[in-house]
Amino acid sequence: METYQQDVRSNIYKDEILTNRNLQNVLAGQKFIQKLIIGIASIALASLLSTGNLLAGGVLAAIQNAFSVYYFDLIEISAIILYAIALIILVLRGFKIADAICVVALIVIGVIIYVCFEAGDKNDGIGFWLFCLGFSIALGWLWASITAFFIVVSSTFWGIVGEFLAITAYGVTAEVLLIGMSQITLKQKHGDDIITLTGAIVVIFSAAMIARQAIKGLPKFASIKDAAVFFAAVGGTSFYKADLTDACFDNSHLPHTDFRKANLTRTSFKKVTGLEFSRLQGTILENPKVRKLLVDKRGWNNENDYTNADFKGANLTNADLKDAILSGINALDADFSGATLSGACIQEWNINKNTRFTGVICSHVYLKCTKQGDRIILTERKPDSGEFKDGDFEKWIEQLQETVDVILTGKFNPKAFGISLDKAAVEHEGLDRSRYSIESKGDEVYVVKVGVSPEADKPAIHQTITNYYYNELSIQGERANILLNPSGEVEIMESKNQNQISAGANVDMSSGNRITVGGDVTNSNLTLADANSQVTNTIQQLSDVKTDSSNELAKILTILQKSINDEPLLSENQKKEALEAVETIAEEGKKPLKDRGLKLCSMAVNALKGVTSVVTDTSKLAEVLKSYLPTLTNILGI
Secondary structure, X not given: OOOOOEEOOOXXXXXOEOOOOEOOOEEOOOOHHHHHHHHHHHHHHHHHOHHHHHHHHHHHHXXXXXXXXXXXXXXXXXXXXXXXXXXXXXXXXXXXXXXXXXXXXXXXXXXXXXXXXXXXXXXXXXXXXXXXXXXXXXXHHHHHHHHHHHHHHHHHHHHHHHHHHHHHHHHHHHHHHHHHHHHHOOOOOOOHHHHHHHHHHHHHHHHHHHHHHHHHOOHHHHHHXXXXXXXXXXXXXXXXXXXXXXXXXXXXXXXXXXXXOOEOOOOEOOOOEOHHHOEOOOOHHHOHHHHHHHHHXXXXXOOOEOOOOEOOOOEOOOOEOOOOEOOOOEOOOXXXXXXXXXXXXXXXXXXXXXXXXOOOEOOOEEEXXXXXXXXXXXXXXXXXXXXXXXXXXXXXXXXXXXXXXXXEEOOOOHHHHHHHHHHHHHHOOOEEEEEEEEEEOOOOEEEEEEEEOOOOOHXXXXXXXXXXXXXXXXHOOOXXXXXXXXXXXXXXXXXXXXXXXXXXXXXXXXOOOOOOEOEOOOOOOOOHHHHHHHHHHHHHHHHHHOOOOHHHHHHHHHHHHHHHHHOOOOOHHHHHHHHHHHHHHHHHHOOOHHHOOHHHHHHHHHHHHHHHOOOOOOOHHHHHHHHHXXXXXXXXXX
């Protein structure tokens, strides 16, 4: 039996400051007596719920009674088959609104037919059959889900043994009740008990399968596991909103522990067990892949793709991230000290001055990765030739913190910026086109951070990008009345050691104070209706291209367009900006992949991400973008 140096079971550390605390080899969660009581209660409740299973099966048996048929009759057999299929669909698909609507419709239609055509003649027919079938399915779904919940609760405490005991007690109780009812009810027709038992068995198996999938962490039954973990964690150890910065939980056992909203900056969880049964909402541990990496310190087999994962403040010291895909990850304040990053792709990852790279082992990295089906193509290798020597990677990363900040006012135009960046790179050495970020300061003011080398001519690069950008706006037909300093002396904000650095394009549309520059840019006269008309036409043209992905891309962009227009938290200018990004994606989507401006696509996608940052996470627009973003980036090849 595992022994632990510290026992903090049921201790409450809510809102406490536990920075740098040594919590290695800790035993947390529920005390034994609490686990025993809750475990037994969950098994007992699962057993009692077997009455609901019998009720679901009994409704099926009512069909036999009403139609005066035997249980081998086609009417009864068809009802049982449809009943079983419905519960199998629940197991395979999870909780889908469409399925629930179908069941409700079945009940309603049955009631209408029965009331209108059968009740007066006292002659049960198809209406009664539909009602009984729909009602039995609804009861089966309900009891299977509730029973699965208690099976999961039992499993969180006692593992496979608790799961087995809950299911066994559940089934045995159902059988005992059925036998007892058969002896008491003398008028029961031949076959009723078999029909009822059949219905109950289907529910039992459904509940067991749902519980097994919920325990494995399948998203379709995540709500059941979350509810079970919440129930099991009541009275357990709590670190709710605690500051655990630089704390160490190595080799600890932490089930039934509340880490919600805790500060886990550089908190170490090496070789920790039981986290899958803890409350982790609002922390980086909520993502199973991130949690596994923090515990194992290694991306196993094909599980090293962490695209867009949240590693903010993660303790990745000595982690094996060789050949890992770290594209788009949030690594602000993360600690990579001693980690292996050889062959990793760091496209668009977000780091800052507090991100640690001391002693990193790295021969080379890639700044670009493109997904084509199941393949990942890595490009833009750094260094361009040879390998990083000891300490070179850390120095190279430090150089990435050298940026020139260009202030742009008016509606941001990603096409114009992409062209201005390319032209400036041709004229000036030391400008890194693969590294830039765009931050909205509100009131149509943007700060564009462009990566440069330490020896680059920063004032000249700043002036060139600014001039080319507004010149391109004029070429595209937008008015750009900017009063540039005639002497060519412009304000340069060198942002060495700024808070956020991006290897690749990143758009942060966070709010901020208005920044003024020596001039003003008038907005385009394009109305929101005009913008929608242009987007609709471009999407229609995309649909007419008839490539393998054009129809799917057009469908996604149409959904995005509607969500943007329906979002009440966006201003008209923000909607027009978002619609311009949609139009850019549609324009590029019409081209073959090899001719597509991937950087332009990336900027447009990031602009959409930026727009959603001003709305709530539960808004329709945020949900739509979150749902379709992986498919969108895959189609575009970015």
